[in-house]
Amino acid sequence: MRELKAAGKNAWAAGQTEERMKDYKKEIEQLLDQVGEQKPDPVAEILERINGSKYVCVFGLGTISHPIVAAIRNFTTLQIDFVCDNDPAKWGTYYHQNLKCLSPDELAGFGNDVAVLIATQSYREIHEQLKKRGLNNIHVMTEYRLLNQAYLQRPENLEVIRRNAVRMVDLLSDEQSRRILLVLISNWFLFSIEGAGYRGIFSRDQYYPSDIIQLRPDEVFVDAGAYNGDTLLEFVDRSGKEFKSIFAFELDRNNFTDLERACGQLDPALRNKIALYNCGLWDEQTEISYKSGEAGSESSCMNVIGSPGESGRAVRLSDITGDAEVSFIKMDIEGSELKALLGAEEVIRNQKPKLAVCVYHRPEHLWEIPSYLKSLVPEYRIFLRHHTNLEYETVCYAVP
Template identity: 25%
Template sequence: MSEIEIRYIDHTAIPYNKRVCLYGVGKGGAESLKLLRQIRPDLEVVFFADTYQSGSFDGFEILTPQALADRKDEYDLILICSCYYPEIITNLYSLGIESAVGFSWPKFYGYQFLPDELVSLNGEINFILKSLHSDTDRALFKFLCEARIAGSELVDLVYVSENSGNFIFKELKPAKIFPEHTTSSYFDFVDLSKVEYAVQAGVYDGSEALFLSGLKELKMLYGFEPLGYTAIAEAARSKLSDSGKFSLIPKGLWNCEALADFAYDGSASFVKGAVDFQSTGTVQLTTLTEEAGRLSIPRLDLLIADIENAEIPMLEGAMEVIERDRPQLAICFYHSKKQFTGIPLMLMNQLKDYVFKVGHYSEGLDESVFYAIPEEKFVEK
């Protein structure tokens, strides 16, 4: 046998007209099947495989790893629809199977829209477009929406490592098409002269916190960061402390008070899910409504958030304060397709007399920010 090769591909890299086996009968397998049926109908899915499951899945026979070894003449390629693909490839290799690759869809099935999903979301998307402030906001949202369709010609999947990739825009880039919406992440449409008390959900390295703490009008920034000061760059810690305008709360914002499992991955660290308050979760979650009372926050003027797909539960736990104080909001909404439509719909349906805008701050599909600015605080630029 040749030396083991751990490969990871996306749907564009699969050779045409091959017989494929999908390994994994969980959500990754189900979503991968939907993707291939819609985007790669030339491929023939012949069966599923799984380490622990047997029987059938969606009408397909489920094979064991040993059965895959015994029936190698019945398929051309195994697509492993699991984040554990390196371990699975290694196991299959020990059985003499060298045709298995990690499939990128499990990484992105919560990120890109399948064509039929967009059809089902047509009403919601039209509502968002109608409610956005300007033609430019609508054009940018439509552009981002089209780029998030699986198989979009607007982006390429570019690998940053052997097992990690990002969707990068091709010739058409947001910064060139929408320059006024791509200047300053979190702050493009915010009137900072009206910000005395701010909350940042997800402080990470402290760069935005440093900028806000330097504003003459700011009296206090409350930063919520589950990783505490360990997340903040060393050079920023002393500056924030010396400013007298920064208070770090080592908790994550959510829609309830609980403990949570937490995945540590630098700037991409995320809450894996709230668990019972009495259990042994690794980080403390809280609501902004509760913390505003505990900290005696006089008023909320600005809320910014980049918390790796926890923005919707955070907003649910902050809505009482938001409706009371009418702050300016800058909320990341790119981490999942659920967020991409869910955050605009949530804020547009719940907030009255607000202006809604969109910004985008990267060469790829990451770093989209949804702005909600009270009409009385909005300054046309």
Template identity: 25%
Template sequence: MQMNTPIPNNKTFIYGASYLGLALAQLFDQQNTHYEFIDAYAPRDRVKGKYMYRPDEIKAEDKAHATVYIAVLLPPVKSGVDEALFEQLSQMGYTHLVSPYQTMSEFPETLSIISHDGLLWRNPHDENFVNQQGFETVLSFFNDERSKALLTNIANFRQSFAVEDYIKPDYCEEYFPPEIDLCTGLDDLHILDCGAFDGDTIKQFFAVFKDKIKSYAAFEPELDNYHALTAAASKIKNDFPQANINCFPMGVGNINKVLRFTSGDGAASHISDEGETEIFVTKLDDTHANSTVNLIKIDVEGADLDVITGATELIKQQRPNIAVSCYHQPSHIWEIPQLIKAINPDYQLFLRQHGHYGFELTLYCIDKSRFNYSN
């Protein structure tokens, strides 16, 4: 269907209205450059006052003469996704396509906008993105050269925000990088999933570990996500009746208390003093003091440090393998490894980046009694 809204003669399109797309739009607004948004799947809601066109709604002559800046760098993070999108748009008649990396090179200011203006960490940050002492301390914690190189690259990018320092994802599935086995040294798995979202991780874990999972406790405070989580868990229970699966509509932190919460942001719902709802938050040291736990996954949109602090005794006593997100706040990249090592100096630490813009930056912690890594 062709749209009646006319497209200007200087035809510039931004494909995608997420992080890179919004940063590019902000830059174009500053430069008084006219542009329109197109996206095959994004909601029809207006973005920055502009209509979201579908690629097939643009007239053939406009496709042939338009410049399309492809600005989608979010999941699915798989090798070949960019090439597939190029092919699809080319077949539709678009002739001048600019890749995300070419877009960054042409407009390097976009990377600084993403990092400083609240797009990446949800709130503007004026702080130094690199604590040199913190980075140097954490660098000595890592057991493999790949983790050390990644941390060094992160420090370089945060100081330059240059496209040549931009870190591409490793295209591995989060929690399952081939060289890091979270169930290493474990016959049975007893898992705590902190920030279970809509059941995406419980599906992943049972698909990979199957009958090895004997118990699974999932925490998710956002009610829409929680309902999706319980539906997913119910189906899994039918396939794996031996597993004791429990879902809890609450958050996890370093205190047992009712806190304000910003909901409705999908995976990005989070604890906030300005939140419009209230949730109950609990400590793992209290909920699982007398339970067997040997694997903890933590992805709680900024409260990750609090979860670890609230599980200090559990971690000391049971030494579970841990996968924890390190990208929700700039300081988490050096604070979380230091906290983990302070609780258990025998953890071996590995760092992997599974997403764009530093998203899905995950710290893997495995006690050396289960696995002693050597280069």
């Protein structure tokens, strides 16, 4: 009798899950129907409204302001007149080559003659602050939507997104992942300051969510996109310094110098277990071009591989690690994740490591990367987590 009751309960739970999955599919389809009926494109409409303003100001001078300003300059006809920040130390100083930083009081003096583009994760707080000062022409123009506007506004791509997003609902292993999928796609098209944004799906512990990733004492960790050593050092700390070895890859020469310096400060016993590679990961051994950042800064938040500038060596992960028993792979490599995963096929198929792979650099990576990982290891459980209040840092987790 107990077995029958348990079976009945499990069948009921499975039915509830299946019904909720149908709801997500329906919501995605309804969302994209709504988008398909919108004229003009929301981003184009915002840009047109901003272009009609006498002045344009970017508010915020933190890390994310740099790629946003670059995207505005590279992908729109907008002319930015000045910037603004709440930090008094920045007032009167010039940023982004030629833009003077005003105080909020100075900015308020322009009234409705100025269009303000918020470039900070605290967009709701800044929006409220500016509204109280009498400013009304306020927008959040994210880098993601500017870089991917051409892809997202093509009618034929709406059907591609619809088909693959519906498939993803079945592929994902928990409710939270499916909700994140829906919110991400919604924000591609309907992002607003007053709307849900990303706060409802934001979670901390990037690369180490406790409900998905558990570290073991003998981890062999691959850090692809090791930057200045920040994620590598976090891994060392989270592992309690109990790990077998680390393979760290960083293409940008400036960042690699910082990475070497950071590792050089570790205890020699730990440093000797870390192999550093000044190269990128790809699906073949080749030379690739990339846009370099200044020392101590990320090259860019998105899509830098293939950009004119520096050149460097790229390798296949499977060729480097050889017979090493890789147990955990983290990737954040500016849109090259799928190419790198193709070059890691043997490692993934044979060793089934845990994976934490960024999927926010290109829209299609949101479904292409999870689908590819599942094709290599059908028993992988696939999860999505989102780790900022803006479009950055969506990570696909795959665990056996």
